[in-house]
Amino acid sequence: TAGPDPAPGAGANLVIRDGRLAAVREGYERFDPRAYLQNNYVPPRADFSSEDCVVPWKLRCLAETFASGEGVEPWQEKERRLRGRLRRILPIDVHRPDPLGSPLRPPADALLSAFCLEAVSPDRATFARALGHVGSLLRPGGHAVLLGALGESFYLAGAARLPVVPLAEDDVRGALAGAGFVLRRFCSYAMPPALRTGVDDVDSVFFAHAQKPMEA
Numbered sequence: 001t002a003g004p005d006p007a008p009g010a011g012a013n014l015v016i017r018d019g020r021l022a023a024v025r026e027g028y029e030r031f032d033p034r035a036y037l038q039n040n041y042v043p044p045r046a047d048f049s050s051e052d053c054v055v056p057w058k059l060r061c062l063a064e065t066f067a068s069g070e071g072v073e074p075w076q077e078k079e080r081r082l083r084g085r086l087r088r089i090l091p092i093d094v095h096r097p098d099p100l101g102s103p104l105r106p107p108a109d110a111l112l113s114a115f116c117l118e119a120v121s122p123d124r125a126t127f128a129r130a131l132g133h134v135g136s137l138l139r140p141g142g143h144a145v146l147l148g149a150l151g152e153s154f155y156l157a158g159a160a161r162l163p164v165v166p167l168a169e170d171d172v173r174g175a176l177a178g179a180g181f182v183l184r185r186f187c188s189y190a191m192p193p194a195l196r197t198g199v200d201d202v203d204s205v206f207f208a209h210a211q212k213p214m215e216a
């Protein structure tokens, strides 16, 4: 059945939103993954001699969360089991209500998204919508683990200068609540001056673990 008539101006808003998403897509055509890795995943940001460094902080958050479940095993064993279970790598577009192009059957137990949603969204409303889209891939009781940037407006990846929606902690908490999640853990890491290398203007990094309620 047809829905209600769109409000006056709604069509124009959709065109503007589509135009801004097209600009984001165009930006990612110049995204250079090697340059991105070089900017973020080697020293000084990935300096494993210092626990205070940002990449060890991110990994610690993930390790603590994943270790809080059933069975604690050496990472080598976890890696072996994960590789054994990996079946397919699928393209995803977080701006589509159906991000994988078709429903996920069965829905996922867990979802991990790192530095993606805010880096592909022109504004907070689009970020919240994208979170809702990927959240819909989870089963009731499923877990979402998010890492992301706060207060960031751009980052560099080779020739590409990608715009980022600058988020505050409350924007992330609000978007999670709006997407129907219950927050289990939220923490943040202030980027120290020594790691403000010019490859972005990030203020801090957040980590969130949230869960979909079980169905009544």
Ligand SMILES: C[S@@+](CC[C@H](N)C(=O)[O-])C[C@H]1O[C@@H](n2cnc3c(N)ncnc32)[C@H](O)[C@@H]1O
Binding pocket: 028, 031, 092, 093, 094, 095, 114, 115, 116, 119, 120
């Ligand atoms: C800042 S990088 C994050 C990379 C990595 N996940 C990390 O943690 O460092 C943003 C990523 O978003 C991906 N991306 C761009 N548009 C997207 C979209 N519409 N849906 C899903 N991912 C997208 C890009 O390919 C890029 O790998």
